[in-house]
Amino acid sequence: MMDQATQLSDMEASSYYPAFTPDGSSFLFSSNRNGPFDLYLLRFGEKQLQQLTQNIGNVVSPDYSSDGRRIVFVNQVGDGLPAVWMVNSDGLNPHLVYAGADTIVAATWAPNGEQIAYAMSVGVPLEYEIFVMDATGKNHRQVSRDLQGIGGSIDWVA
Template sequence: MSLRILIFDKGGPFLPQLNDHLLSIVAVICLSIPTSASAESLYYNRVSQVVEVSSGKFRDVYDVFSTLASNGFTLRLTEATQGKEFDSGNARISLDLSKIAFDTFRHREDSGNDNTSEIYIMNLDGSHQTRLTANDAIDDAFPTWCNADIIFSRYESDTNQFDIYRMSTTDADMDGNGDNLAPIIQTTADEFDPACSPDGRKIAFARTVAAGDSKIIVSNADGSDPVVLTSSTAICNTPRWSPDGQWIAYSCDHHAPIQHLRDISNAASRRLSCRW
């Protein structure tokens, strides 16, 4: 009998690629802040240093790390330039286990906008870090892989809302953005936390419908035929697919985070919980 593993971080669940499926047994593991995993390693962001921002005031700086499951060896994968110590995080490993996508604030001073983040990709050892978005006044965040492409949340400065975009990991026209960059989910609401199904045909994401109320939505990969999975009034986010595409794990905050598993074929759900 194979082991089925469901891992939760403080922001919500994620389903590591060492899973084969989630049908009858789920081992629930509560970790501090991991964000992605393969059979060999965990990839996560944590505090790497503390810097003084003004006289007597300090802040934590986050970077992306990997830890080998076999021996606990930990490697720091991102490191900001001295004097520009800004956060990197939301690491996601590609389906072929060759690349990591992440977002970073390392260019915030270049843009003059303290809230600007950009999407990068890198090798599993942190080498060849390549910038894929270059939008000085726009927040690009929460990247995730969809086959060989990346989908992510983009804050639109003209509408003051988040939409979901898709792009390639190449930049043939050298414009500073991934090729074929285009919106796939763009409404009058905020859409964020996208996650692509293992076969690349569906996308799960969160949509804010009112103050204190966001739903988990599943649509086709092009944004068509959206279906609402959650009905309760709560802040639901961080949807993650099981490797067989049958289950979606997500978190809903009913005054405290509660984790859920949802079978998308028959709407059956299971409530799980991690406490810190």
């Protein structure tokens, strides 16, 4: 038997990269409803939409830490390269974690909350390799080599 689907959003904007909160009560996504892409949180029970970031660049690929306190994401400020950023789950303290040598397209938390994986180009346009770093932005390690077709999102297998 199929469950009845419920539409959660209806806006004249592009919305991408949904990520559920660790407790499953809400989901986070990136949308350009007010200009550049920012992070928005939709609370299911209240059907309330909250904008978490405001004009800090073009924000994509958000992911919650396992404790739900922080969000990692990719942000492109102006004409700069997309980089790994972090913000508190309430939208406070958005800050740069790592500015790579090339285009970064995705970031995600490790289940243990101590590392972040990201996908970055290593010289071939539109081809990306996967890297891991500490949540502090240190100790980078490339974990894939010569993969064809690695694209826009990554995730950990717990």
